Amino acid sequence: MKPLLAAMLATLALPAVAASAPASIASPFPGFDYDTPHPFNVRDLVMLNRVGDPQLSPDGRYAAFTLRSTDYAANKGVTALEVLDLSKGGQPVPVVAKGASSPSWSADGRSLYYVAAADGVSQLWRLDFAKGKGGLDLAVAKAPVQVSHGPLDIQDYKLSPDGKSVLLSYAVFTDCGDLACTKSRQDKRAADKATGTLYHKLFVRHWDTWSDGTRNQLYVARFGADGQLPPEPTLLSRSIDGDVPSKPFGDASEFAFSPDGRTVYFDVRVAGRSEPWSTNFDLYKVPADGSSAPVNLTAANKAWDAYPVPSPDGRTLYYLAMKTPGFEADRFGIMAMDLATGATREIDPQWDRSPGGMDISADGKTLFVTADDEGQHPLFAVDTASGKVRQLVGDGEVGGYSVAGTRVLLSRDDLKRPADLYTVDTSGKGLEQVTHVNADRLKNVQEGDFQFFTFKGWNDETVQGYVVKPANFQAGKKYPVAFIIHGGPQGAMTNSWSYRWNPQTYAGQGFAVVTVNFHGSTGYGQKFTDSISGDWGGKPLEDLKLGWKAALAKYDFLDAGRACALGASYGGYMTYWIAGVWNAPWKCFVDHDGVFDSRMMYYATDELWFEERENGGTPYEHPQNYERFNPLNHVKDWRVPMLVVHSGHDFRIPLSQGLGAFTALQRRGIPSEFLTFPDENHWVLKPHNSVMWHDAVNAWLEKWTGK
Numbered sequence: 001m002k003p004l005l006a007a008m009l010a011t012l013a014l015p016a017v018a019a020s021a022p023a024s025i026a027s028p029f030p031g032f033d034y035d036t037p038h039p040f041n042v043r044d045l046v047m048l049n050r051v052g053d054p055q056l057s058p059d060g061r062y063a064a065f066t067l068r069s070t071d072y073a074a075n076k077g078v079t080a081l082e083v084l085d086l087s088k089g090g091q092p093v094p095v096v097a098k099g100a101s102s103p104s105w106s107a108d109g110r111s112l113y114y115v116a117a118a119d120g121v122s123q124l125w126r127l128d129f130a131k132g133k134g135g136l137d138l139a140v141a142k143a144p145v146q147v148s149h150g151p152l153d154i155q156d157y158k159l160s161p162d163g164k165s166v167l168l169s170y171a172v173f174t175d176c177g178d179l180a181c182t183k184s185r186q187d188k189r190a191a192d193k194a195t196g197t198l199y200h201k202l203f204v205r206h207w208d209t210w211s212d213g214t215r216n217q218l219y220v221a222r223f224g225a226d227g228q229l230p231p232e233p234t235l236l237s238r239s240i241d242g243d244v245p246s247k248p249f250g251d252a253s254e255f256a257f258s259p260d261g262r263t264v265y266f267d268v269r270v271a272g273r274s275e276p277w278s279t280n281f282d283l284y285k286v287p288a289d290g291s292s293a294p295v296n297l298t299a300a301n302k303a304w305d306a307y308p309v310p311s312p313d314g315r316t317l318y319y320l321a322m323k324t325p326g327f328e329a330d331r332f333g334i335m336a337m338d339l340a341t342g343a344t345r346e347i348d349p350q351w352d353r354s355p356g357g358m359d360i361s362a363d364g365k366t367l368f369v370t371a372d373d374e375g376q377h378p379l380f381a382v383d384t385a386s387g388k389v390r391q392l393v394g395d396g397e398v399g400g401y402s403v404a405g406t407r408v409l410l411s412r413d414d415l416k417r418p419a420d421l422y423t424v425d426t427s428g429k430g431l432e433q434v435t436h437v438n439a440d441r442l443k444n445v446q447e448g449d450f451q452f453f454t455f456k457g458w459n460d461e462t463v464q465g466y467v468v469k470p471a472n473f474q475a476g477k478k479y480p481v482a483f484i485i486h487g488g489p490q491g492a493m494t495n496s497w498s499y500r501w502n503p504q505t506y507a508g509q510g511f512a513v514v515t516v517n518f519h520g521s522t523g524y525g526q527k528f529t530d531s532i533s534g535d536w537g538g539k540p541l542e543d544l545k546l547g548w549k550a551a552l553a554k555y556d557f558l559d560a561g562r563a564c565a566l567g568a569s570y571g572g573y574m575t576y577w578i579a580g581v582w583n584a585p586w587k588c589f590v591d592h593d594g595v596f597d598s599r600m601m602y603y604a605t606d607e608l609w610f611e612e613r614e615n616g617g618t619p620y621e622h623p624q625n626y627e628r629f630n631p632l633n634h635v636k637d638w639r640v641p642m643l644v645v646h647s648g649h650d651f652r653i654p655l656s657q658g659l660g661a662f663t664a665l666q667r668r669g670i671p672s673e674f675l676t677f678p679d680e681n682h683w684v685l686k687p688h689n690s691v692m693w694h695d696a697v698n699a700w701l702e703k704w705t706g707k
Contacts, residue, residue: 003237010649025440028072037444039471039508042694044445045499046070046687049437050077051419053102053400054411057109059086062136062420064103064112065411067437069096070131075688081114081127082137086409086434093138095127102156102252107163110136115154118146122153123165126227135599148229149220151183153215156245159262165288167235167255167264169244178232182214182662190402195377202276206606207248208649208681216243218266220288221643242268247282253357256308257288264288265297265308265317267391277608279308279328283319297337303330307356311362315339316361320358326609327533328690329490331526332356334367334382348387350491352525355380357424360404361426368426372523375452375464376495376596379410381426397496407432415450416504417470446471446506452495455550457543460521461528465516465547467555468503472510474657478707480562481602483548483586484515487569489532489540493519499690500683501568509698512558516547517670530684533614536570537629544574544584560585560703566697568592569653569682571609573631576661580634581641588704589642590697593653593682595663599623604654635664641671643700645693647680663695 025034025525029043048230050068057064066610074456080447081100082092086702100116111317112127122427126145129136148168149152153171172182189212203211217240219233237244244266245254253268269281281304284294297317298305304322311318317337321329331438332355348355355369367382367626377397384391394416402411406426411420421435448469457463470479486493486500493515503513509648519539520532552560572594579589602619612618615625627633642665646658658674665672676698684693 001466019601030076034401034445037446039510040445040447040504042505042691044441044508045502045694046690048418048441048499050499051411051421051435051437054090054402054409054421055103055105056275056402056404056407056409057105057310058107058108060407061085062109062138063092063423063434064095064104065421065435066101066103067092068176070687074132074688075454075686079686081112083112083140084421084434085135087135089434092435095138096144099459099684100125104157104159106159109163112156113147113159113166115157116144118149121151122150123150124154124157124168124229124461131291138503139454145227147227148230150179150233152179152464156255158252158257160257160288162261163223163260165220165261166229167252167257167258168219168221169216169252170219170233171257173213174215174217174241178321186212186265191605193688197433201273202608203606205651209248209651210373215241215271216245216250218244218249218264220264220290236288236290237266237268237284237285237294239293240268240284241271242275244268253307256310258310259312259314262288265310267306267308267319276606277326277612279304279326279609283308283317283467295343297522301490303327304332305335307358309358309360309367311360312362316360316364316384318360318367320355321346327612327613328607329488329522329529330354331529333680334358334369334386334387346387347384348389351389352384352388352527353389354522354526354529355382357401360403361403366426368392368401368403370401372492372494374523375466375492375517376523378469379408379424381428381534390428390649392426393422393424395495397494405559414495415466415497416447418497425538445560446508447504448513448686450495453550453554453677455547457546458539459590461519463516463518463543463547464524465514465551466495466553467558468507469557470512470515471504471507472511475557476564477557478559479510479512479557480701481558481560482511482701483563483565484513485544485565485567485574486515486521487515487567488522489570489573490519490522490529491570492517494523505694506698506701512555512703514548514551514558516544518543518547533696534625535629536573536614537581538583539576541578543580545579548585558657562587562703564588564590565592566592567594569594571654576631577629577634577640579640580631580637583638586640589640590645590700591642591658591661592645593647593650594661595631595653596655596657596664597632599626600660601657602626604656608653632660632664635668638665638668638670640673641700641704643675643697644675645675646683646698647682647684648678649681651663652682 052066055064068079081096084092100114102115104113128142147437158167212392218237221229221233267281283297286294298650302325307320309318320332321335324330353371355371361369378392379398399411401410415669424431447470447622450468452466518522572591644662662674
């Protein structure tokens with residue numbers, strides 16, 4: 001472990017268990033006892049509480065956040081809202097018990113807005129707190145007030161700086177004149193006994209959802225004297241054929257009020273027929289009263305412009321921009337636009353990282369961003385004048401965060417800890433953990449220690465990876481290995497916690513874990529990231545080979561004769577690829593949602609821009625590019641037992657890819673199994689399915705690596 005990380009973890013250690021024994025933790029798993037010391041496993045993983053969406057009150061005193069717990073019997077997560085008085089510490093106070101999300105403080109800090117269902121429709125609510133001599137009385141809150149009453153689900157929202165208005169996103173039919181029209185059409189469609197849908201253009205389906213013809217559109221509404229919103233908001237994104245926020249993962253960071261509340265900025269990719277092969281998002285401005293149509297501010301850049309952050313004085317619009325059209329993994333640069341002249345400049349051209357999650361200080365002198373960086377995902381402060389970058393919070397992964405005055409509230413996790421909330425000064429001093437939401441659940445858990453290592457990879461360039469020891473590690477013993485290959489491919493295995501591919505679940509089963517951030521990974525400079533495009537089976541494979549060799553030389557507890565390779569998405573592609581071209585070291589493979597046939601992948605996937613960028617064009621123009629590293633062409637050389645996992649709602653890499661691979665394995669007589677989830681997408685999310693996935697994968701690893 002690196003000295004800085006060790007010191008930090010010691011400083012942030014969980015509080016000692018009280019002398020009086022805490023209450024036992026009820027287990028939904030027969031025969032599994034949380035109160036007995038045990039190695040970490042999936043039954044710990046699925047029941048952990050998850051903090052998210054941290055929001056500081058305007059005065060920086062109160063922290064609101066979501067807390068997701070698992071209702072295992074109902075096979076789902078349940079989200080609640082909690083508030084913590086940072087001046088007093090202690091335990092957070094639950095303020096909304098079930099089904100609430102997206103908290104936002106009112107401008108005066110007296111109320112908390114959030115989204116929750118009313119009669120099956122997501123609406124905006126407000127919770128008012130009583131105020132005493134010492135501040136808000138969190139234990140005394142009035143009954144929640146429903147403030148919106150529309151017929152459609154609110155997709156996202158954002159309050160105006162003065163708290164008098166709110167931006168709302170609804171999924172509507174763009175030719176409808178009001179929200180009721182969309183609702184009427186949806187009800188009519190649901191009642192129709194004919195089930196067919198006629199499509200005229202792509203996307204027919206995206207990620208895990210078939211298109212229903214609606215678009216996320218942006219509206220504005222003003223609160224009345226009674227605090228209620230009018231039944232019909234004002235449409236701001238009129239004439240825009242695109243989604244605000246974007247689908248499938250867009251959020252409220254894609255739109256913003258100006259400081260005076262008179263102007264709204266938003267980003268959108270105008271769809272037309274080219275949406276599946278375009279990454280051309282643009283930024284628009286529109287009067288907040290909807291009196292005129294939106295105006296495109298970034299039409300000159302045909303790549304991605306998004307995530308508007310107005311300066312506090314209203315003169316500058318900060319945003320993130322890419323330079324390469326059609327490339328989703330290009331570096332985001334921080335741009336500043338002079339709103340009076342339209343002139344733009346890049347603030348951070350010298351910083352070879354791709355930032356995201358941007359916010360600004362009250363004085364407008366500092367932008368806060370997160371970015372992958374050498375296996376970590378820190379929080380950075382960027383000087384808006386000079387572009388100078390300094391790290392505020394380093395080791396581990398910083399997730400969501402919120403800034404108020406000189407205080408930052410953030411979520412942080414690492415390879416041994418799920419996320420908790422921390423505060424830090426905007427100077428980077430005084431990092432303090434303020435929640436311990438899983439202290440009881442982790443008190444009896446044994447985890448594996450980890451260490452990063454570097455080696456000379458392709459072209460003698462430095463490549464980084466890490467090793468996680470088994471939870472039951474004993475010096476002098478050798479252990480079987482799970483060699484995990486990350487997805488993306490422009491991603492990385494970082495010092496972070498995961499609820500899907502978590503190294504500690506393998507360490508808890510007695511495996512060591514080895515992973516390599518091969519060429520194409522993020523956090524090592526844009527040239528390093530770019531190097532994978534057009535070379536999926538080349539440089540990354542060389543790095544994996546050299547990384548495996550380096551790990552074996554450095555860590556004598558790794559048993560080279562009992563190792564399996566596992567991967568998902570691009571990692572699944574690479575697993576299929578090495579099954580044909582580098583299968584000698586491996587006792588087994590696990591392939592999750594991987595690409596088996598590169599050519600058919602293009603015609604069956606949803607986001608064509610990705611395939612065209614990675615393969616230098618379309619397969620009908622450049623067929624040789626799709627065949628160069630096509631795993632299907634090496635099936636004759638497959639020999640290693642393989643577990644194939646592929647889910648029915650995965651429209652990014654469709655189910656037929658996994659079925660094709662399983663057919664190849666079975667026809668060749670190679671020991672193989674096929675696990676499918678008809679109700680999951682590119683990820684396995686439901687608690688029962690997660691347990692089944694981990695049990696199946698672990699059983700497969702143990703079967704082929706047992707002595």
